[in-house]
Amino acid sequence: MTSLPIWIQVLQALLTPAIAIAVGVIGFLQWRTAHQKVVLDLFERRAQLFEDVLATVEGYFERSDQHVGTETILRLYRTQTKAQFLFGPEIVDLIDAIRSDVIRHNSLSRRNDKLRSGSIELQEYAELSVRINRNIDNLAPACLPYMRMDQRQVRTATDWFSERNKIRLSYADEKQQ
Template sequence: MQILQALLTPTIAVAVGVIGFLQWRTAHQKVMLDLFERRMKVIDEVNDALGHYWSNEGNLSDFNARRRLALAYSSSRYLFGEDVTTEIKRLVAFATELSLLKARLEKLVADGPERSEVIEKILLLEDAFEKWLISFPVLCLPYMTHDQRRIGTLGDWLAERNRKRLSYADKP
């Protein structure tokens, strides 16, 4: 009887430890999911602004598109790394420059060398914008993974530790 009582205390301690770990794991997953949703909201804002660009005949300079980009930029500073924030800031710069060029184009006479120069700048800006569209999702992808959902095995943990060790330029 005393042996059973003595074994009951460590059993309860282990059960409490397991329950505590599972509660921490659930809270951690909830935080990671909330972070994912907030990051996705920023990406959706950028995509909505880009959708506005494509639906309004290249009018990224529209007030609503620039407002959405400004909102995405301000939110991205707290949710992403410097690389994503810089790219959104670059898109805001594209939008501002495009707005200025289109306003300048409307004021120019029908034909002339200055008008063709502005049109050429707009086309170059649109080419840079096309390249931006390809690079931005690739840049955001590492921030959007859900690798914390899966509990890794000991082999996974050892492989990750070895990868980190090798990143310090050690020899395998």
């Protein structure tokens, strides 16, 4: 038998689980930090892609030479390709619509000196400008669900149940209320 007091023996017995719990907490906190870093990096990449689309279209409308149109179309194509990995299909389709409109707008702007007032092409040229701007305006609300950083928000129980209900309803055979 040992000559150690009983309270020391109890502390020795509790030391191993206490160390295991401390290691578990440290491991969880490291995982949480790494997860938040990944989410922040993804947010930054998505924000950069969104800014690239805005800057590209803004640069297209600010300058009006032949090379800007081609450069804009190529930049939008590269951005659309990157968006496939960072966003859902609705964002990719929206960027594609912007790129298609810029292609047509650019081809009409090259013939701008030949366009007569009241011609169909001049009217289409103006409509394309409006449609490009409308699609750019729709881009921010469409990107918003992807830009949320949910892990930083403190959600209430009502928020959690509401989100779970939306997920449940998305799998329903018939839409329920």
